[in-house]
Amino acid sequence: MRKKVTLVTGAAGEVGTSLVQKLISGGERTVLTLDLSSLPYELPERHSHIQGDILDSGVVARLVAEFEIEAIFHLAALLSTRAEFTPETAHRVNVDGTLALLRMASEQSQWRGDPVQFVFPSSIAVYGLPTPEAKKRYSRVREFEWTNPTTMYGCNKLYCELLGRYLSQHYKQLSAEEPVMIDFRSVRFPGLISAHTLPSGGTSDYAPEMLHAAAKAEPYPCFVGPDVRIPFMAMPDAANALVGLSTAPKENLSQLVYNVTSFSLSAADIRELVIAAFPKADITFEPDLKRQAIVETWPADLDDTAAARDWSWKPAYDRERAFSEYLIPNIQKRYR
Ligand code: SER
Numbered sequence: 001m002r003k004k005v006t007l008v009t010g011a012a013g014e015v016g017t018s019l020v021q022k023l024i025s026g027g028e029r030t031v032l033t034l035d036l037s038s039l040p041y042e043l044p045e046r047h048s049h050i051q052g053d054i055l056d057s058g059v060v061a062r063l064v065a066e067f068e069i070e071a072i073f074h075l076a077a078l079l080s081t082r083a084e085f086t087p088e089t090a091h092r093v094n095v096d097g098t099l100a101l102l103r104m105a106s107e108q109s110q111w112r113g114d115p116v117q118f119v120f121p122s123s124i125a126v127y128g129l130p131t132p133e134a135k136k137r138y139s140r141v142r143e144f145e146w147t148n149p150t151t152m153y154g155c156n157k158l159y160c161e162l163l164g165r166y167l168s169q170h171y172k173q174l175s176a177e178e179p180v181m182i183d184f185r186s187v188r189f190p191g192l193i194s195a196h197t198l199p200s201g202g203t204s205d206y207a208p209e210m211l212h213a214a215a216k217a218e219p220y221p222c223f224v225g226p227d228v229r230i231p232f233m234a235m236p237d238a239a240n241a242l243v244g245l246s247t248a249p250k251e252n253l254s255q256l257v258y259n260v261t262s263f264s265l266s267a268a269d270i271r272e273l274v275i276a277a278f279p280k281a282d283i284t285f286e287p288d289l290k291r292q293a294i295v296e297t298w299p300a301d302l303d304d305t306a307a308a309r310d311w312s313w314k315p316a317y318d319r320e321r322a323f324s325e326y327l328i329p330n331i332q333k334r335y336r
Pocket of ligand 1: 080203
């Protein structure tokens with residue numbers, strides 16, 4: 001008998017670290033983590049880790065041979081700045097890797113006669129506002145608006161949303177018998193800020209970097225200008241969103257892809273909040289024009305009404321609580 005598990009790819013990453021803790025503390029699931037690296041945290045017995053590459057067909061074959069995968073949280077990806085340096089590698093990891101897992105999930109759904117759930121974190125990077133005027137005018141963007149990404153990462157995420165939709169509706173065309181399609185669900189995240197980990201290779205990283213640098217008493221040259229504004233969310237809410245969408249009754253979901261967000265801040269707002277907590281913080285603005293140009297195409301805010309309506313999405317941390325109850329105290333503790 002194969003062990004029934006929930007697979008989390010990219011489990012050693014920022015979102016993975018937070019999500020795996022949440023899934024394990026929920027107590028109901030047995031978790032199988034997969035990452036290129038070893039895990040930066042301990043897994044209690046009953047859960048397992050495989051160190052490997054989603055692009056390695058041997059690894060995917062091993063997953064299926066040893067485990068019955070009931071649900072997948074597919075987090076492994078190269079973020080937006082890094083992807084601009086190695087676009088073809090990013091395409092391989094972000095698209096080919098996702099396709100391999102989607103295919104595996106489709107085959108497993110057929111085999112089980114029961115849909116495998118595939119939860120996919122997408123991103124604000126799927127949006128592309130053409131001008132600063134458009135960004136001002138269309139400040140709270142809905143899921144079907146302005147999906148014209150300008151980065152490789154944004155293109156990859158948008159296309160994988162579409163692949164998920166395709167395989168959840170049309171796999172029957174490839175299958176001779178009674179079709180059982182995957183249960184694909186996706187959230188588009190804003191910039192995420194964790195008190196415990198630092199991201200690498202993202203373009204919204206200036207927010208967490210500013211905070212962590214201030215706590216370490218290191219100077220921080222912010223790579224976007226003070227007026228650049230995008231939405232953000234505290235990391236525990238990212239895990240809440242993934243689990244909230246995963247556990248929502250299917251019949252309540254009127255779409256496959258949902259915006260989620262919490263608060264919208266300019267880089268100057270973040271600097272102010274950081275200085276209020278760390279009065280000696282040395283934060284300057286030294287825009288990197290290429291990175292700034294990416295963030296300038298992302299919406300100033302996301303409309304998450306559909307998520308609130310269909311699966312009662314509500315962030316636990318608004319701007320005030322995110323800083324005063326989650327970020328500042330935990331970051332202070334971390335570097336004390
Ligand atoms: N935070 C991500 C990045 O900056 C976007 O989803 O790449």
